[in-house]
Amino acid sequence: MSVTAAQGFTAAGIAAGIKESGGPDLALVVNQGPRSAAAGVFTSNRVKAAPVLWTEQVLKGGELSAVVLNSGGANACTGPQGFQDTHATAEKVAASLNTAGYDETGGHDAGRIAVCSTGLIGVTLPMDKLLPGVDTAVAQLTPHGGEKAAIAIKTTDSVHKTAQVSQDNWTVGGMAKGAGMLAPGLATMLVVLTTDADLPAAELDRALRAATRTTFDRVDSDGCMSTNDTVLLLASGASGTVPDTGDFAEAVRTVCADLARQLIGDAEGASKDIRIEVVGAASEDDAVEVGRSIARNNLLKCALHGEDPNWGRVLSAIGTTSAAFEPDQLNVAINDIWVCKNGSVGEDRDLVDMRYREVRITADLAAGTESAVIWANDLTADYVHENSAYSS
């Protein structure tokens, strides 16, 4: 499982002292090659953390030899100092790997090292702890370090998240963190995917963008878009196999969907996972717009928490969108009971069984044949407590 499921990768996860709790907070993933092609997608928030700005630049070369990730601080809204800290982290990783004899051809270089950070916005990182931590992590790199790396990137996550798909002799594996500030474009997530398939950066990029568009980009736990979201895909080529591009894209999509579902299942304070499927839309964009509007309706999220199939709040949310539909042709099912037909009262709402964690909403716009699925969570007192009791 995780980022070391594919051949050609080592990883480590250690406690550098960045988190006050003393828990694991620094992860390192190293691509040992023979190839180092890579691709990435990033938050669409215009306020981007220093590590996002850094890694976007680094990836323009289409290669990554390592990824260093820290929890315990987002290094966002930290000004020029924050960017210098990210740069210094990448330099330190390169130097430490070279000193330890991790020989990439020509040696590791900061310009091929991605940096990811997660935690509180607006606080600079304790570099006096982070930099020595890099040496510790390098010393602990192993081909079995994937689980420890996944644990070290947790913030308010209650469990660490990993996934893997293997086909013939190649593998796609990955790890993710994310529990709050989960919203599209992307969620507050850090994701590192690895593969031992032998593919160029352009192919990785194509597969990754296609996969995130219908997985991570359709997770909307709480409508809040992060400053730090990063999803990276590194290919070592260690399997010596060039897979069929369709097979590879499907494997990447499966791993992303698996991790995305795990993020929703572990969202802060949530008691329900809400699957919103919009059907009968005139376009996929319409379906996504309507799905997001439903996903972000606080009153509906509260009602579902209370196991109340309050379809009026679904219609109210649909009504705020610009999608093509006629109000008197809307149909809504909750857990397969069509409680709203033609914009009005449908089947008996008492028939809806709301006992289980997963709630399925189907909104039929009766305006076409396109569809989309958005995942969301309910709104709970625990969410409020978790996000009001301390800065995160």
Add this chain to the structure above:
Amino acid sequence: MSVTAAQGFTAAGIAAGIKESGGPDLALVVNQGPRSAAAGVFTSNRVKAAPVLWTEQVLKGGELSAVVLNSGGANACTGPQGFQDTHATAEKVAASLNTAGYDETGGHDAGRIAVCSTGLIGVTLPMDKLLPGVDTAVAQLTPHGGEKAAIAIKTTDSVHKTAQVSQDNWTVGGMAKGAGMLAPGLATMLVVLTTDADLPAAELDRALRAATRTTFDRVDSDGCMSTNDTVLLLASGASGTVPDTGDFAEAVRTVCADLARQLIGDAEGASKDIRIEVVGAASEDDAVEVGRSIARNNLLKCALHGEDPNWGRVLSAIGTTSAAFEPDQLNVAINDIWVCKNGSVGEDRDLVDMRYREVRITADLAAGTESAVIWANDLTADYVHENSAYSS
């Protein structure tokens, strides 16, 4: 105070049995003239309740002789039956007023009677209780009935809301209800304003649109837009005075701002009233977009509930907008402490005094000279409880 502060109006508020609680649930406001000019603004939700569809039609004539309002049921998403019920209510009011001798010239007519409903979406009204209730209300109409009318339109409101401005010998008064599903365009509100000024419908419309644009339209308690919002302004002309149009517009704006502030102060489960002022914007639209984005950020709303001046969540919200700004030029003050300067750490956040109910956020986009104020509430466990424990 309320809708009977101006001369020429009678009102009543009674318990018709629409609410299961047996509390007041039917209000009636009658314009006794000599004039009956009127204007209205309505929800921009595309899923509109039957009474909204009805009243929009009625108002095309620019005249209203009465407004009947019920709590205990929104009559939204109720199909053709819902519209027939609204129509029947207006017919009943006209007949009952005519029978009781409330002589408008030529008698009252359903085509000049506005209907407003509020409560649960997707349930038809108990017409067997509502229609007899109209007779009871007509029998209790008095020039001092404004308070009772304001009480009868409450849903989850903890207090009734009224306001008044008097100038020389003319008055603008009004009542409002709204506590949840409060969001722009408009909030879940029913508002009836009255005046004894002698002005034509076009002038009323101009003053009302200008007033709501910067008051009710900038209240965003919970990001949820209602199917039933209606704001009406009726003029009796009973003062015999034609006021200066600027004075009149300012009086209407003052009453609207007063009522809007009361709505925020009584929002479901709220413990903080949040005043968000966006300054330095390139356009007013930019300022409003940024203000709304901040107002709707659940993580920020939780943080403010916890009295945590978490400015990173403000920047994260600003970053999701399309407004003109540079991330490294953003400044944010919370209760006058500039905790973020140039997109990075500013004054010590520990200086921010968060003890009071009102929280003031100032976001400076450093991109121009336009500004806007949006009002919002915090997100609390009480909000979750109130909106998950029962259908509303």
